[in-house]
Amino acid sequence: MIGGILTNRIIYKKELAPGIFLMDVEAPLVAEKARAGQFVILMTGEKGERIPITIADYDPKRGTVRMVFQVVGKTTAELSTMKVGDTLYSFVGPLGRPSKIDKYGTVAVVGGGTGVASIYPIARALNEAGNRVISIIGAKTRNLVIMEEEMRSVSAKVVVTTDDGSYGKRGFVTEALREVLKEEDVKKVWVVGPAIMMKVACDVTRPYNVETIVSLNAIMVDGTGMCGTCRVTVSGKTKFTCVDGPEFDGHSVDWDEFLNRLNRYRAQEQLAFELHKRRS
Amino acid sequence: MAEMIPIKERMSRSPRPMPEQEVKERVRNFDEVPLGYSKEDAIYEAQRCLQCDPPSCVNGCPAEVRIPEFIRKIVDEDFAGAYLEILKTNSLPAVCGRVCPQETQCQMACVLSKRGKPIAIGNLERFVADWAMKHNVEEKHEKVKKSGKRVAVVGSGPAGLTCAADLAKMGHDVTIFEALHKAGGVLTYGIPEFRLPKRIVKHELEKIKKLGVEIKTDIVIGLTKGVDELRDEFDAVFLANGAGAPQFLNIPGENLNDVYSANEFLTRCNLMSAYRFPEFDTPIKIGKKIAVIGAGNVAMDVARTALRLGAGEVHVVYRRTREEAPARLEEIVRAEEEGVQFDFLTLPVRVLGDAKGNVVGMECVKMKLGEPDESGRRKPIAIEGSNFIMQVDMVINAIGTTANPIVSRSATDVRTDKRGYFIVDDETCATSKKGIFAGGDIIRGSATVILAIGDGKRAAKAIDKYLSEQGSKDH
Numbered sequence: 035m036i037g038g039i040l041t042n043r044i045i046y047k048k049e050l051a052p053g054i055f056l057m058d059v060e061a062p063l064v065a066e067k068a069r070a071g072q073f074v075i076l077m078t079g080e081k082g083e084r085i086p087i088t089i090a091d092y093d094p095k096r097g098t099v100r101m102v103f104q105v106v107g108k109t110t111a112e113l114s115t116m117k118v119g120d121t122l123y124s125f126v127g128p129l130g131r132p133s134k135i136d137k138y139g140t141v142a143v144v145g146g147g148t149g150v151a152s153i154y155p156i157a158r159a160l161n162e163a164g165n166r167v168i169s170i171i172g173a174k175t176r177n178l179v180i181m182e183e184e185m186r187s188v189s190a191k192v193v194v195t196t197d198d199g200s201y202g203k204r205g206f207v208t209e210a211l212r213e214v215l216k217e218e219d220v221k222k223v224w225v226v227g228p229a230i231m232m233k234v235a236c237d238v239t240r241p242y243n244v245e246t247i248v249s250l251n252a253i254m255v256d257g258t259g260m261c262g263t264c265r266v267t268v269s270g271k272t273k274f275t276c277v278d279g280p281e282f283d284g285h286s287v288d289w290d291e292f293l294n295r296l297n298r299y300r301a302q303e304q305l306a307f308e309l310h311k312r313r314s
Numbered sequence: 315m316a317e318m319i320p321i322k323e324r325m326s327r328s329p330r331p332m333p334e335q336e337v338k339e340r341v342r343n344f345d346e347v348p349l350g351y352s353k354e355d356a357i358y359e360a361q362r363c364l365q366c367d368p369p370s371c372v373n374g375c376p377a378e379v380r381i382p383e384f385i386r387k388i389v390d391e392d393f394a395g396a397y398l399e400i401l402k403t404n405s406l407p408a409v410c411g412r413v414c415p416q417e418t419q420c421q422m423a424c425v426l427s428k429r430g431k432p433i434a435i436g437n438l439e440r441f442v443a444d445w446a447m448k449h450n451v452e453e454k455h456e457k458v459k460k461s462g463k464r465v466a467v468v469g470s471g472p473a474g475l476t477c478a479a480d481l482a483k484m485g486h487d488v489t490i491f492e493a494l495h496k497a498g499g500v501l502t503y504g505i506p507e508f509r510l511p512k513r514i515v516k517h518e519l520e521k522i523k524k525l526g527v528e529i530k531t532d533i534v535i536g537l538t539k540g541v542d543e544l545r546d547e548f549d550a551v552f553l554a555n556g557a558g559a560p561q562f563l564n565i566p567g568e569n570l571n572d573v574y575s576a577n578e579f580l581t582r583c584n585l586m587s588a589y590r591f592p593e594f595d596t597p598i599k600i601g602k603k604i605a606v607i608g609a610g611n612v613a614m615d616v617a618r619t620a621l622r623l624g625a626g627e628v629h630v631v632y633r634r635t636r637e638e639a640p641a642r643l644e645e646i647v648r649a650e651e652e653g654v655q656f657d658f659l660t661l662p663v664r665v666l667g668d669a670k671g672n673v674v675g676m677e678c679v680k681m682k683l684g685e686p687d688e689s690g691r692r693k694p695i696a697i698e699g700s701n702f703i704m705q706v707d708m709v710i711n712a713i714g715t716t717a718n719p720i721v722s723r724s725a726t727d728v729r730t731d732k733r734g735y736f737i738v739d740d741e742t743c744a745t746s747k748k749g750i751f752a753g754g755d756i757i758r759g760s761a762t763v764i765l766a767i768g769d770g771k772r773a774a775k776a777i778d779k780y781l782s783e784q785g786s787k788d789h
């Protein structure tokens with residue numbers, strides 16, 4: 035029964051916004067086990083890198099896993115040029131621990147950029163568990179806002195922000211979060227997006243003493259606890275993002291260390307991307 | 315059969331050394347360092363063997379390789395025969411001939427080691443296996459009747475591969491589940507190319523696939539599928555997931571940017587081919603002055619890899635002395651020849667970084683040796699006030715690995731000890747749960763390839779027996 039269906043085939047692809055792609059991949063075993071908050075690691079080709087992408091949705095019946103990714107470097111660029119019918123060299127998951135979903139009351143979920151796609155399954159699960167979900171989603175500008183419809187379908191209230199004010203509220207999601215916290219009795223907050231945004235969001239929630247869960251996008255290799263490249267300090271202890279996370283209590287994360295570690299391969303990443311652009 | 319040379323000449327001959335790549339050359343490439351015996355070298359060395367009965371060397375080999383028998387066949391120039399002789403008890407001779415710590419195993423037990431001239435059993439084993447690979451020698455398998463039983467093997471390191479191959483030869487259907495995108499375990503992701511070329515691992519994997527074993531990569535047991543599910547879907551399960559979780563010293567500064575675990579460093583380099591970046595996408599960084607913490611085989615592999623990647627200076631930092639270093643002497647000597655520097659009796663206490671999180675130094679304390687501890691080794695004691703700062707810009711931690719709990723968490727009723735290793739019966743590798751067996755590093759912690767192979771063999775026998783008993787019960 036397991037034989038022959040691990041095809042890793044791309045069966046659907048759509049450009050949600052300039053440089054942001056949605057892709058459905060046939061991976062029945064992953065789809066069967068996937069839960070909100072988990073991720074996969076994929077490789078485009080034999081010489082490729084292993085990159086982690088959050089599971090944005092999953093359909094056990096069709097055996098498919100949905101991802102939403104943004105082109106930021108070589109691997110995501112290569113992935114964005116793959117077509118329906120193409121096969122990924124490697125696709126493994128679901129990795130990490132699922133989000134802890136419970137009935138808390140009013141909760142806020144905050145997504146920035148492609149983080150919106152990652153926060154969607156969490157918002158949906160929270161909604162299904164009977165919470166009142168307030169969603170705050172943001173992007174640089176109007177045409178980069180993604181999955182607004184989907185978010186509306188699982189939220190009691192949706193706040194959209196754009197950095198330039200071209201749509202929704204002008205400003206960052208973190209500002210919108212501050213306003214929500216002032217007005218509502220929020221019991222728990224989830225934030226997924228660029229590391230710096232998650233850090234700031236934690237600064238915003240700290241005075242309100244609201245538990246704030248972040249999903250860390252650490253650099254990874256194996257994703258199974260074998261290499262330790264994804265380590266992060268939480269409450270003074272070393273944790274592996276891939277097996278202990280990716281979700282952690284944002285107020286306990288050593289953000290400066292985390293931000294530094296994200297930059298470890300900046301020079302090499304730029305070189306790889308440059309060479310890739312020159313070739314294609 | 316060829317005549318053996320007279321005993322007197324056998325005793326007077328010196329062991330034949332194996333030719334090696336020149337030091338100056340080899341530190342600039344990832345090619346294998348020892349170049350292998352020629353046919354003449356092998357025969358010359360094999361002729362030295364006294365063909366003891368009983369052979370004491372065999373007592374030193376965890377796999378009980380038929381040492382005098384295979385050596386005798388080398389003398390007869392029947393290399394294919396020698397190969398088949400080894401295969402009777404060891405499924406991966408090309409690997410073991412290269413990486414076994416022979417000087418503490420078979421060769422130490424050889425009667426000639428008393429005279430300081432043990433037979434170079436490992437070199438001979440490697441010669442035979444390489445010859446067989448080059449000449450496509452294949453084991454003949456009598457067609458066994460398919461048992462109709464299905465066995466799941468978790469992990470494709472030496473334990474899993476051996477168990478799978480043996481079970482397939484016994485007529486069972488075997489599927490190996492491997493978390494990574496490539497099979498081979500430590501042989502693939504850990505041991506560097508210059509000690510164990512990946513083409514050899516590939517060749518062994520092909521052989522095992524030809525037996526009908528299916529290897530499913532990209533499946534993390536415990537996440538993609540649980541052990542309990544495997545137990546339901548298969549007639550028996552063998553857990554051989556290794557002990558691959560890196561340990562750290564838990565000193566301040568250990569999460570600075572350029573502090574690697576040995577596993578990360580070696581995985582990037584070996585599994586992901588980062589030494590060929592940017593042809594391959596995965597990057598690796600390399601410092602001007604690197605401290606490698608620990609003095610086991612893994613530390614030697616890391617230090618020598620770092621040199622080949624262009625590190626300016628590589629220091630092995632170890633809290634005891636050269637005598638206590640757990641690495642094979644041969645590896646320490648090679649590392650020294652290649653220019654690795656050793657700072658013995660030195661213990662890191664803190665890694666220092668700049669504002670961007672880059673490593674700028676490592677604070678260490680000098681040690682002295684005190685009374686022997688439980689392991690019989692003299693215990694290192696810090697010398698108060700001897701703290702000093704090593705100027706390094708990269709630190710690689712090679713102090714060891716431990717059990718990763720992903721597999722055991724999904725295995726109800728399979729008992730582990732307090733360190734997370736599966737508790738098994740010594741003879742059968744059976745765990746506390748019926749139908750589930752375990753072997754390799756995940757039952758004892760990081761050890762050797764040949765012990766993992768031994769477990770795989772014993773487990774295969776026990777699983778075969780278990781399956782036949784199950785079969786008769788069903789009918």
Ligand SMILES: Cc1cc2nc3c(=O)[nH]c(=O)nc-3n(C[C@H](O)[C@H](O)[C@H](O)COP(=O)(O)OP(=O)(O)OC[C@H]3O[C@@H](n4cnc5c(N)ncnc54)[C@H](O)[C@@H]3O)c2cc1C
Pocket residue numbers: 073083085086087088089102103104105106107108109110111148151152250251252253254280296297300303304306307
């Ligand atoms: C658990 C997890 C879930 C993730 N989910 C998603 C997702 O759903 N969608 C998505 O688009 N991305 C996601 N990411 C980030 C994604 O893995 C990176 O964008 C990807 O590895 C970049 O690869 P690249 O080769 O294209 O670019 P690279 O050449 O590796 O990097 C290009 C640029 O991106 C930055 N970068 C590199 N790695 C990361 C990272 N891990 N996080 C953030 N920035 C990075 C670099 O600093 C550099 O500026 C996730 C990361 C993790 C750890």
Ligand SMILES: Cc1cc2nc3c(=O)[nH]c(=O)nc-3n(C[C@H](O)[C@H](O)[C@H](O)COP(=O)(O)OP(=O)(O)OC[C@H]3O[C@@H](n4cnc5c(N)ncnc54)[C@H](O)[C@@H]3O)c2cc1C
Pocket residue numbers: 413414415468469470471472473474491492493494497498499500501504505506533534535536554555556557558580611612615718720721753754755756760761762763764766
């Ligand atoms: C750098 C290095 C150098 C070494 N040098 C030597 C040497 O010279 N001589 C020697 O004898 N020994 C050496 N060793 C030790 C030796 O390699 C190990 O003892 C041996 O490989 C153990 O075999 P194993 O089959 O138990 O596990 P491994 O070889 O560790 O294989 C386990 C496999 O299981 C997979 N796995 C793990 N978790 C899961 C999961 N959840 N689902 C599916 N698959 C999973 C892993 O990815 C891996 O492929 C060295 C080890 C290292 C790290």
Ligand code: SF4
Pocket residue numbers: 374375376377378379381404410411414415416419420421435436439764
């Ligand atoms: S398997 Fe290892 S220990 Fe046994 S004979 Fe061969 S080299 Fe020696």
Ligand code: SF4
Pocket residue numbers: 362363364365366369370371372381382423424425426433435
């Ligand atoms: S003990 Fe040494 S000399 Fe005797 S059979 Fe073994 S290898 Fe040959």
Ligand code: FES
Pocket residue numbers: 253254255256257258259260261262263264265274275276277
């Ligand atoms: S990515 Fe390797 S341990 Fe987490």
